[in-house]
Amino acid sequence: MQRQAEFEVLSSLLSDVLHGKGGAALITGLGGYGRTSLLRTFGEEATARGAVFLGASATRADDDPAELFGQLLLHPRIPASAAEYLSEIWVEGGRPPSAAQLHRFWRPVQELADRTPVVIGIDDTHHAGAEVLRSLLYLTRRLDTAPILIAMTLSSCPLDERPQFSAEMSSQPHCSHIRLEPLPPPAAADAVRRALRPITQDVKPSGFVRLSAGNPLLLSALVADARAYRPPAGTAVPGGHFATAVWRLLHRGHPTVAELARAVAVLGDVATPGLLAEILTIDPTVAVQGLQSLEASGLLLGGGFRADAARDAVLSKIPAKRQTELLLRAAAVLRDDGAPPTRLAALLSKAGDIDEPWMVDVLRDAAGQEERGNFPRAVRYLRLARQASARGGPEHAQITSDLAAAEWQIDPLSVVRLLPDLDEAARGGRLTSSQTENLVTCLLWHGQRENALALLASGVDLGAPPDWAEGFRSWLYPSLVPERAGPPDDVRTAGTAAIPGMEIDDDMLIAAEQSLLNTRLDDSALVPALSALSMLVYTDRLDRAGTWIDILLQAAERRGSVTWRALLSTALSIIDLRRGDLTAADAHAQRALSLLSNRSWGMAISLPLSSAVNASTDRGRHDEAAALLAVPLPDGMFETLPGLYYMYARARHHAAIGHHLTALADYDSCGELMRSWEIDQPALIPWRNGAALAGLRLGRTTYARALLAEQLALTEPWDLRTRGATLRIHAMLSHGADRVAMLCQAVAAAEQTSDLVGLATVLIDLGRAQRAQNDLVGAEATWRRAGALIARTGMKTPSDAPSQARSTDDDRAGTMELSDAEQRVASLAAAGYSNREIATELCITVSTIEQHLTRVYRKLKVSRRPHLAKALDGLT
Numbered sequence: 001m002q003r004q005a006e007f008e009v010l011s012s013l014l015s016d017v018l019h020g021k022g023g024a025a026l027i028t029g030l031g032g033y034g035r036t037s038l039l040r041t042f043g044e045e046a047t048a049r050g051a052v053f054l055g056a057s058a059t060r061a062d063d064d065p066a067e068l069f070g071q072l073l074l075h076p077r078i079p080a081s082a083a084e085y086l087s088e089i090w091v092e093g094g095r096p097p098s099a100a101q102l103h104r105f106w107r108p109v110q111e112l113a114d115r116t117p118v119v120i121g122i123d124d125t126h127h128a129g130a131e132v133l134r135s136l137l138y139l140t141r142r143l144d145t146a147p148i149l150i151a152m153t154l155s156s157c158p159l160d161e162r163p164q165f166s167a168e169m170s171s172q173p174h175c176s177h178i179r180l181e182p183l184p185p186p187a188a189a190d191a192v193r194r195a196l197r198p199i200t201q202d203v204k205p206s207g208f209v210r211l212s213a214g215n216p217l218l219l220s221a222l223v224a225d226a227r228a229y230r231p232p233a234g235t236a237v238p239g240g241h242f243a244t245a246v247w248r249l250l251h252r253g254h255p256t257v258a259e260l261a262r263a264v265a266v267l268g269d270v271a272t273p274g275l276l277a278e279i280l281t282i283d284p285t286v287a288v289q290g291l292q293s294l295e296a297s298g299l300l301l302g303g304g305f306r307a308d309a310a311r312d313a314v315l316s317k318i319p320a321k322r323q324t325e326l327l328l329r330a331a332a333v334l335r336d337d338g339a340p341p342t343r344l345a346a347l348l349s350k351a352g353d354i355d356e357p358w359m360v361d362v363l364r365d366a367a368g369q370e371e372r373g374n375f376p377r378a379v380r381y382l383r384l385a386r387q388a389s390a391r392g393g394p395e396h397a398q399i400t401s402d403l404a405a406a407e408w409q410i411d412p413l414s415v416v417r418l419l420p421d422l423d424e425a426a427r428g429g430r431l432t433s434s435q436t437e438n439l440v441t442c443l444l445w446h447g448q449r450e451n452a453l454a455l456l457a458s459g460v461d462l463g464a465p466p467d468w469a470e471g472f473r474s475w476l477y478p479s480l481v482p483e484r485a486g487p488p489d490d491v492r493t494a495g496t497a498a499i500p501g502m503e504i505d506d507d508m509l510i511a512a513e514q515s516l517l518n519t520r521l522d523d524s525a526l527v528p529a530l531s532a533l534s535m536l537v538y539t540d541r542l543d544r545a546g547t548w549i550d551i552l553l554q555a556a557e558r559r560g561s562v563t564w565r566a567l568l569s570t571a572l573s574i575i576d577l578r579r580g581d582l583t584a585a586d587a588h589a590q591r592a593l594s595l596l597s598n599r600s601w602g603m604a605i606s607l608p609l610s611s612a613v614n615a616s617t618d619r620g621r622h623d624e625a626a627a628l629l630a631v632p633l634p635d636g637m638f639e640t641l642p643g644l645y646y647m648y649a650r651a652r653h654h655a656a657i658g659h660h661l662t663a664l665a666d667y668d669s670c671g672e673l674m675r676s677w678e679i680d681q682p683a684l685i686p687w688r689n690g691a692a693l694a695g696l697r698l699g700r701t702t703y704a705r706a707l708l709a710e711q712l713a714l715t716e717p718w719d720l721r722t723r724g725a726t727l728r729i730h731a732m733l734s735h736g737a738d739r740v741a742m743l744c745q746a747v748a749a750a751e752q753t754s755d756l757v758g759l760a761t762v763l764i765d766l767g768r769a770q771r772a773q774n775d776l777v778g779a780e781a782t783w784r785r786a787g788a789l790i791a792r793t794g795m796k797t798p799s800d801a802p803s804q805a806r807s808t809d810d811d812r813a814g815t816m817e818l819s820d821a822e823q824r825v826a827s828l829a830a831a832g833y834s835n836r837e838i839a840t841e842l843c844i845t846v847s848t849i850e851q852h853l854t855r856v857y858r859k860l861k862v863s864r865r866p867h868l869a870k871a872l873d874g875l876t
Contacts (some may be wrong), residue, residue, distance in 0.1 A: 003038050006180065010151060011043045013149055017148070023143060023149050025149070026170065029179065030215075031217070031253045032298070033216060043055055048655040050116070055071065057123040064129070065132045073086060109139075114146065115592075119148075121148070125160065136150065137168055140174075140175065157254055165535070183219065192223060196227070208222045208236040213301075214295075217248065218242065221242040225237060225242055234646070239309075242307075255366075259280055262326075263276050264276070264311075270346075270347065273291060278333050328347075328348070328354070341363075341366040342367035348381075354388045364399060367406065371406055376560045382399055396425075400422055411597075419451075427455070436455070444476050444477060445604065478678070497598065537574060545571070549572055549847075557845060562595050563600075566595040567604075567607075569591045573585045573587040573592065573608065573615070574611055577611060580793040581793065582794040585611060585612075585614070586612075589615060593608045593612070603634055613629060620656075643865065647670050648690070651663045655697075664694040667694060668691060671688065680714070682726075686711065688708065689729055690721070692704040692729050708726055712726055725746075725758055736773065740769045743765055743766040747762055765780045817859070822859075825853060830868035830869040835853075
């Protein structure tokens with residue numbers, strides 16, 4: 001990148017010299033602004049136009065006048081005796097040279113100028129010592145006597161400036177001061193276009209200008225990277241050339257500036273001038289000046305690196321030990337200044353190696369705060385604190401327990417490695433009762449039932465188990481809960497409502513929503529939250545449950561709790577199933593399974609699996625259901641409540657593919673377990689309906705009739721979903737008008753629920769019964785209504801269903817209408833917004849966006865986002 005205007009100033013001075021007039025030029029600018037390149041180009045021009053160019057470069061490592069001026073006198077047009085005299089006056093004399101000595105020293109140059117014009121170019125003059133500068137000033141004051149031009153480059157960094165020398169030079173009437181500034185954006189953009197047009201016509205210079213801030217060195221490097229790596233559409237992508245340019249810029253700059261850049265790269269946002277001054281033991285004014293220089297050079301912006309690639313380039317050259325020193329020193333300084341634990345812990349975790357007791361305390365305090373805001377950070381802090389604490393001591397045990405609780409939120413499998421240490425600590429009395437309860441929870445989650453029971457029986461003082469611990473055991477392992485008569489009315493809570501068999505009334509529902517309102521994402525909140533959601537789901541308040549799940553999902557996504565997101569996605573899948581939205585149910589179940597590995601799910605894996613199996617079964621995708629049922633399960637799964645859901649889903653799959661005897665065995669096993677656990681409630685799992693239907697298929701009418709009568713007697717008045725399904729199967733035992741009447745009762749019950757799949761199924765049966773009674777008009781209307789529901793739900797139409805019950809184009813046309821929320825989401829998605837951007841725009845969760853898009857794709861009959869725009873146009 002040439003400096004044409006500045007070069008023309010030098011060229012004009014050269015013309016004066018060629019006509020016998022002396023002069024001087026002082027070229028100033030920051031690193032990377034092109035001082036050296038400009039001087040080199042000018043030297044080549046001077047030589048080409050007939051002048052003798054004497055060049056030298058000062059270095060910070062050696063400011064010996066003899067070394068610098070020796071470079072000038074090595075030119076073959078200078079007598080060798082000049083170099084010998086140079087050694088005499090600066091090396092052997094030991095005192096500053098006198099005016100007479102300086103006159104004698106410069107005489108060979110002046111004699112050469114008598115024969116031919118001379119141009120002297122000295123680069124990086126700010127590195128030169130005082131005697132060199134004095135000698136140069138001596139010569140410049142006498143330039144009117146000989147055709148000599150002196151061009152010197154000088155850094156404009158405040159830490160490199162030679163203010164007295166610059167002032168003296170600038171005061172000379174024949175001295176021109178050339179100040180190099182960053183390239184203006186238009187000039188930089190034009191330079192990029194000219195450089196890249198040979199390889200691409202589609203150049204986007206804005207990125208080059210922004211990342212370089214007009215620094216020619218950085219700009220040239222970005223262009224070189226573009227030439228080398230050919231990024232798409234001519235965009236700026238920093239690469240190896242850019243990294244090298246950053247290193248060159250700092251290497252040639254003032255050491256303190258380079259050290260400041262390294263400290264900023266390591267410390268990040270906390271790197272204030274005051275902190276940098278203290279940890280680097282420099283004057284605060286120097287720190288400010290150095291940072292200003294870095295910002296002016298284009299490396300920094302607003303206290304941080306303008307480009308991540310620049311920061312990474314600097315970091316790559318800092319030894320790990322030095323990075324750790326800077327981080328620990330910064331943490332210590334900030335601690336003395338009263339900085340909060342979270343700020344200190346961020347530095348300590350980056351250091352990765354702590355060596356003082358106060359650091360462990362800081363990390364624990366910060367982790368406690370982050371558990372209310374960011375679980376991944378809490379885990380990082382606790383892992384480091386645990387590593388630094390004394391193994392076997394109370395502190396180590398406490399930290400390990402806290403770490404297990406935080407890690408469980410991200411990946412329950414990671415907790416397994418900690419369980420032996422926690423078990424030993426619990427038996428040794430180094431854990432609190434609540435921490436021991438947490439340990440029991442983790443053991444049960446991962447199927448280590450015997451270990452959990454052994455710990456509970458070991459004599460460890462747990463006190464009275466908290467409600468959440470008792471609730472978790474009853475939820476996961478109902479057999480662990482002793483005989484249960486049900487709590488008195490005045491002590492019923494959302495947690496105890498998880499125990500099926502209790503009457504759920506309005507007070508309980510209010511308590512459930514209050515519990516959800518106060519939910520925090522920690523272990524103790526899991527069971528109460530799931531219990532409260534279960535109450536809303538089982539009483540068919542699906543919209544309220546979905547609203548609360550969205551709220552909890554927002555918190556889980558914000559705080560990084562993958563486990564909660566997986567569980568809540570499973571809950572969404574169950575809600576979708578109960579609504580009859582089978583596509584969304586399958587999508588949410590698959591989402592839940594993708595968030596955690598099979599082993600991470602532990603004994604709860606059967607929850608998303610069973611939901612996915614149910615969705616596939618109702619959609620008629622029996623191969624998919626069989627594949628899901630082939631997923632290996634942990635040992636002891638069928639001792640758990642999630643295992644019960646899995647067994648019921650497996651039974652439904654077997655029944656759907658005609659394996660009625662196998663299905664009946666699973667249904668009966670469900671019943672035996674539920675009775676033995678004293679949780680035999682149809683609202684939980686209506687196993688009797690499935691068993692009765694399987695019995696009918698196998699010709700066991702008496703068996704089926706007894707089960708259905710028992711089911712109707714046990715079904716709560718509010719459980720219209722189960723009542724409708726039971727009446728539908730019971731109608732199979734009736735004939736003629738009695739069957740129609742009972743099916744009409746089943747339809748009336750189903751219509752008061754959100755179960756579209758159940759309603760469609762009973763409508764098909766009603767249509768058959770109406771046709772058998774020669775009510776052909778009524779049958780056809782009923783079947784068409786069923787067909788419309790089948791189109792909405794995505795369920796598979798029974799193979800023996802009448803043609804009127806099969807979804808038609810007209811039926812599916814009804815699904816084309818989008819809700820207002822779906823329309824907003826679809827429009828943004830069609831415009832190219834990502835799911836996360838749409839969630840931010842509409843202030844809802846990413847999970848909700850996914851749910852809306854699933855429905856939109858189904859309604860518009862598209863499978864990919866690029867097709868949305870065209871499909872939406874077709875609606876207008």
